[in-house]
Amino acid sequence: MNDPAFLARQRLYKAETGTLVWSEPLPSGGNAVVKLYRRRPLLDPIRRRFIPYRVEREYGLLRRLYEHGVACPEALAWSHGRSRVHGRFERLDTREVEGAVPLTDLPGGPASLELAPLFAQVRRMHAAGVAHGALYARNVLVARTPGPGPQFFLIDLAHGRAFTRDIAGSHPGDYDLLDLLLSLKRQGAIDAAVEWLAAYGLTPDAARSLLKRLERHRNERPWRHFRRIETDSRALLAALGSGASRASAATLTVPDQG
Numbered sequence: 001m002n003d004p005a006f007l008a009r010q011r012l013y014k015a016e017t018g019t020l021v022w023s024e025p026l027p028s029g030g031n032a033v034v035k036l037y038r039r040r041p042l043l044d045p046i047r048r049r050f051i052p053y054r055v056e057r058e059y060g061l062l063r064r065l066y067e068h069g070v071a072c073p074e075a076l077a078w079s080h081g082r083s084r085v086h087g088r089f090e091r092l093d094t095r096e097v098e099g100a101v102p103l104t105d106l107p108g109g110p111a112s113l114e115l116a117p118l119f120a121q122v123r124r125m126h127a128a129g130v131a132h133g134a135l136y137a138r139n140v141l142v143a144r145t146p147g148p149g150p151q152f153f154l155i156d157l158a159h160g161r162a163f164t165r166d167i168a169g170s171h172p173g174d175y176d177l178l179d180l181l182l183s184l185k186r187q188g189a190i191d192a193a194v195e196w197l198a199a200y201g202l203t204p205d206a207a208r209s210l211l212k213r214l215e216r217h218r219n220e221r222p223w224r225h226f227r228r229i230e231t232d233s234r235a236l237l238a239a240l241g242s243g244a245s246r247a248s249a250a251t252l253t254v255p256d257q258g
């Protein structure tokens, strides 16, 4: 751990009171990105009884996406515990996407890229039955590839929810699209939205009607909370919904990567 080569390859992504994100070398090569949440000690024993660890949920969602061929970091491990430095914590390790930057940090902004392939990835995520829950430009990584265009990776599924079927056209699916479009609009990159939404699979009419809804879409805290409660209720209902939904989960199909 104190080896200078190890320290030189560490990188701090985020340091806030409740969250630390850093990368460190993996023994097998490459780097892991470690996301560590500090938990509030007083609430923790009560919370633990009723609410699953959020890193466990994020781990499960990332694995599901990865298995369905959606571009996202490989989830490596999750754990929880207590340490002298951090107190009670939970931790998620993912494989670092090398050389990737958040879409918000691109020198030319998101408008400098062709974003249709990103919307095709979102379509694949929804086909895999996953609602992201915080699909903003900062939670999309862009990496160079040997191919013609860059590749987009979906990260940060801490607010994600799993469903037993394709969620395109449902409220949780639409909320993801609206959140992403709103964050792109705030960065001045919305002109080609009808084409992006075509890559998601929407007809021009359906795309225009979603863009109308975008004018009223808000994502400040109270709205976010309301929508998360709605999404949770829908996920719960879907999970309670009989063996039929288990069968549909087993036969879930995801469109080919285009």
Ligand SMILES: Nc1ncnc2c1ncn2[C@@H]1O[C@H](COP(=O)(O)OP(=O)(O)OP(=O)(O)O)[C@@H](O)[C@H]1O
Pocket: 013, 014, 019, 021, 033, 035, 073, 094, 095, 096, 097, 098, 100, 101, 102, 138, 139, 141, 155, 156, 157, 158
């Ligand atoms: N697998 C990864 N590969 C490369 N970079 C990563 C990876 N995971 C996270 N990062 C970097 O760490 C940052 C924070 O990660 P993440 O978004 O998961 O944490 P967060 O605390 O939930 O973020 P926020 O709440 O600010 O959106 C990302 O913006 C990205 O720069």
Ligand SMILES: [Mg+2]
Pocket: 138, 139, 156
């Ligand atoms: Mg994030």
